[in-house]
């Protein structure tokens with residue numbers, strides 16, 4: 001069964017809008033776990049627009065499921081990983097100014113550096129994952145740098161799902177087949193939702209984890225957090 005890791009970035013976005021501590025990110029993460037989430041994901045961006053450095057440490061103290069920290073592996077990010085030792089670090093190639101993640105790694109161009117980063121993560125006992133598009137060269141490149149898992153960037157799938165879901169999933173199926181052959185674990189994320197998740201899950205049988213934030217928190221405004229999480233879990237069975 002694919003695990004649901006709830007991304008709580010958006011809770012921090014709302015909190016930061018007033019500069020106080022409402023809603024409380026730590027409490028929400030604990031409640032997500034209480035409602036059935038099997039992981040908590042954060043993406044602490046350098047400008048701290050949502051998750052702050054303090055949140056990274058505060059969450060470490062309370063998360064009892066899989067703590068997944070995503071980000072660009074610069075010095076700041078690696079220090080956070082070294083000091084908090086999450087279950088998983090997901091490497092994302094985002095520049096500091098992007099609105100949100102919008103592409104996977106070029107694992108060939110950055111082979112040497114990514115190899116060093118993955119080795120370091122392994123020495124710290126942290127599972128590594130690399131955010132990639134469905135392009136086969138970059139998945140083979142991911143294998144070559146010694147990463148444990150890939151996270152398939154599902155933005156393009158989500159964009160095309162309504163128009164033609166069979167066409168939207170096609171390259172993901174091929175990419176997953178290749179990752180399976182190479183012995184890479186498969187995670188997925190970005191713009192997954194109650195509408196498009198079930199078909200993605202059905203089509204990618206060995207899916208290990210999905211991290212979902214934006215749509216899930218938006219759904220929670222109408223359905224409440226507990227019902228929302230249960231609905232996502234149902235789709236992952």
Ligand SMILES: CC(=O)[C@@H](O)[C@H](O)COP(=O)(O)O
Nearest residue numbers: 009043070092100101189190
């Ligand atoms: C890698 C990925 O897809 C997520 O981390 C997503 O980008 C969330 O980041 P934001 O919440 O800052 O958009």
Ligand SMILES: NCC(=O)COP(=O)(O)O
Nearest residue numbers: 007189190191211213214
């Ligand atoms: N890795 C993807 C993630 O954590 C959440 O992405 P989104 O659901 O906020 O688009």
